[in-house]
Amino acid sequence: MKKLCFIGNSHLAALKLAWDDIQENHPDLDITFFGAYGNSLANIAVEDGALVPTNEKMQLEFNVTSYDKGRITISEYDYFFLFSLNFSVNLIIPPYDEFRTDSQQDDPAKHLISDRFYKDISKDFLTQSAGYVVRQKLIEAGAAQIFISPQPMPSEAILQNKNGASTFRDAHDNGDLPAIVDMFEDIKAEFAEEGLAYVDQPSDTLNPNGFTKDMYSVDAIRLTIKFNKKHPPDDHFHMNTHYGAALLQKIFAII
């Protein structure tokens, strides 16, 4: 039996619920989930060959998602998969609200910065994401097979939502989003030279414009104790069990 450890933030729910649906079809796999919200997992500690929560909130969240395992003991798993944990285009796109780079559509109302500066600060900011940090700590604790699955792109419905999260929409409308995504991929490639390995978003979950197909975001469930609450309809960042299932298939092909 292969033992997999899935670590993530709120985006872990899609994987967890998808696995619950198909688990009995995979008797050769054992998956344990450890979830905590936001970027809080960046504060996880390394202790005697394990990753342990550093506060009560994280402990509670771990207990809920892992059915009381409560700590990640490295020797208990063959593979480690990190989901989202702020390792994403979402993390590096916010400067687009106030800044433009040389290669982006000019806007005199925005501050002008160089492409190299934008890339440097983006790469540096990604090293502060829980995804990058937890990977480092897993290595420190002795883990070997570690994969990062970046947060999926928001669903295409975000383009119709005029009420919030306009950065992606603005970047798309200005034709600048593909270059931002390309920069993220370049940074990932540079991290790959350091040894990072990825499970990327399945290509068939994406539309040609680079956004996730709406079907993978509808009725996404929140990471809560009973997994019985949906994300609000205008949340286009969290995916549903269909997406979780597609990603699981990609993971199974790797292991």
Added chain:
Amino acid sequence: MTSPYHGLDPRQFWKSGVAEHHPTALPDLYRKKFDIGPDIKIATAGSCFAQHIKQQLTNRGFAVLDSEKPPVTARKTIAQKYGYRLFSGRYGNIYTTRHLLQITQEAFGLFQPANAIWEREGRFFDAMRPTVEPGGLETAELVLKHRARHLARFQKLLKTTELFIFTFGLTEAWIDRKTGTTYPTAPETVAGTFDPDVFVFKNFKYEEIYRDFLRFKALVEKINPSIKFLLTVSPVPLTATARDDHVLVATTYSKSILRAVAGRLADEYDTIDYFPSYEIITAPTSKGFYFEPNMRSVSDAGVEAVMKVFFAQHAPGNTAFEVTDPNHEGDSRRAGPASDDDIVCEELLLDSFTP
């Protein structure tokens, strides 16, 4: 008949003002000419030492302006590498008053620098602030575009500043022979090609520095009549001199001129004050204590000693003036350098030419 020295303030005598006190606690060293409160909009510029001043004032909650902030996601080290968070604008070190005057004139469309774009390995650099893009930009046109936006912000900064703090750094510079364009560093130090037919060494004289500052002052007062100035002289010795002279002698000559100019300006104008950071660091009483082992970089203790004297006048007994940097996240996003190691200084690059 009574001696004119009779009844003078104790601080006016070496014995009672200096010799009888611990060197780190000279009383009444500085008396402010005007108040600098926490709400006064402050702009800082000048040589590398001015970066310390900006950081310390910001940390203490003074309203130090920053007209070119980086994205909030930019950590301090990377932001500073690209010239952000060092001064109130992304103009880099301004070592000479001629450079200060010219950037101001340029911001108001009164001056166009010559040989303003330098090249290195196929990338292009703004010669007036060559370190703000460590890898240069892709084209010369982009350099001009970035510079135009930068100057627009500099002009706006000058309009809104209530107190302009300038640290005199150097008298030595390299200039364009034909136009007098004054660069912060010699070509080939960061980028560019040194052509002795184009560029020439200039050691600005006392009268030139004095008049340049007054021309700068007049230009700014046209758009901001109520602006005040606080002058300091950098205590940091020259990394290298282009004079045929020992660097210590060249340093003393340079700093003497700058100190004399700053003093005269403060004496002559009610809107100009002089703050003695130079004296605090370099006086014989300090015995070099405020320098790092290289006898050039100012130590943290030196910066602290300087600011202690400043805050004694401008924030006396105000315990609220502690570290209140709103961007403080550990050290990740503090405004300004945390230590001398973080000072960004083109002049330091001259060390690489040491035989």
